[in-house]
Amino acid sequence: EPEVTQTPSHQVTQMGQEVILRCVPISNHLYFYWYRQILGQKVEFLVSFYNNEISEKSEIFDDQFSVERPDGSNFTLKIRSTKLEDSAMYFCASSLQGADTEAFFGQGTRLTVV
């Protein structure tokens, strides 16, 4: 069964460093998303991406964040200069279309900023 895969499963980084979280969405999907969950808090929407551009982003997704689809298979989230409060579980998701289609999620990358 097709699935969304994320790497790495756990990343530890020093404050101020750049990190790139990687995702391979399901191959025929057209919409891609990043969500995050800070420990004990809600899963929060960060950004959606379609047709090689951001279609929607939350107020969390500031200039420190960027997304890219560098080739036909990967979808990445870059955090330019990590802060302690960026520590969270980051989930990638993809869907065949936008509204009214199921979003499939990866297993998450736990980012720890020290």
Add this chain to the structure above:
Amino acid sequence: GDSVTQMEGPVTLSEEAFLTINCTYTATGYPSLFWYVQYPGEGLQLLLKATKADDKGSNKGFEATYRKETTSFHLEKGSVQVSDSAVYFCALRGLTGGGNKLTFGTGTQLKVEL
């Protein structure tokens, strides 16, 4: 803005007990409502959904009914199994923006013991 509130966990039950996980929402209009489940080490998986008032979503013995009058979507199962141990997330997809953003609750951990 849109929001989802679900009961805090962990919820610990004996096998074959009845399960209810409460979920209420705040949204404009008639959002679609979802329950996602996350088993240990895996991604979020869609468990069931309902797209309009009074719809009942069901899957794997779990049920939830879209109650517009109480803005609720409580998850129920008549007889839980140890294999149901997981984290359960209530979510909605609102009508604002591109319509493909999910708003989640905090998740409720369920532990089922023999």
